[in-house]
Amino acid sequence: MLHKTIGxxxxxxxxxxxxxxxxxxxxxxxxxDNLELLHIIEVMEGFLERMRPPEQMRAQxxxxxKIDGQSVIIHEIRHYWDHPPRxxxxxxxxxxxxxxxxxxxxxxxxxxxxxxxxxxxxxxxSLKDFVKLVEEDKLHCFWG
Numbered sequence: 001m002l003h004k005t006i007g008x009x010x011x012x013x014x015x016x017x018x019x020x021x022x023x024x025x026x027x028x029x030x031x032x033d034n035l036e037l038l039h040i041i042e043v044m045e046g047f048l049e050r051m052r053p054p055e056q057m058r059a060q061x062x063x064x065x066k067i068d069g070q071s072v073i074i075h076e077i078r079h080y081w082d083h084p085p086r087x088x089x090x091x092x093x094x095x096x097x098x099x100x101x102x103x104x105x106x107x108x109x110x111x112x113x114x115x116x117x118x119x120x121x122x123x124x125x126s127l128k129d130f131v132k133l134v135e136e137d138k139l140h141c142f143w144g
Contacts, residue, residue, distance in 0.1 A: 043131060044131070046131075047074075047131040047135070048065070051063060060078065062077040064076075064077050070098075071094055071095065072127065073091055074093045074142075075092055076092060092108075093108055093118075093133075093142045094109070095107070104126070105117065105122060106118040106121060108142055118141060120138070120139060121133055
């Protein structure tokens with residue numbers, strides 16, 4: 001399975017509440033205002049708190065997210081299997097906000113690296129509902 005590879009996250013931030021570091025990738029073309037961006041970060045940081053592996057494992061495997069336009073993409077952070085110094089960020093799940101309909105479209109990525117609607121629940125009304133679907137992963141589409 002091929003994964004797109006990008007450089008290390010450029011946005012390392014420290015949470016003002018708990019002083020833990022977190023990383024997210026923010027594309028230059030995000031299409032949300034600052035208030036919506038803060039809400040997205042709040043929801044996604046809560047998700048990371050619940051889903052990240054134990055601290056001693058994070059050098060080998062971690063999770064993160066990126067905000068790209070109207071989309072939030074959850075990805076793994078891991079070393080490339082045959083070249084450990086190389087870090088890859090394979091995508092896990094994607095939610096795209098549709099402003100006209102005021103809902104989020106939910107996608108999962110197949111082995112061909114194309115995004116497909118998550119058929120049990122192709123749309124959700126909130127980002128919190130999206131992360132709940134990813135956490136539950138009843139059909140093992142997101143995490144395998």
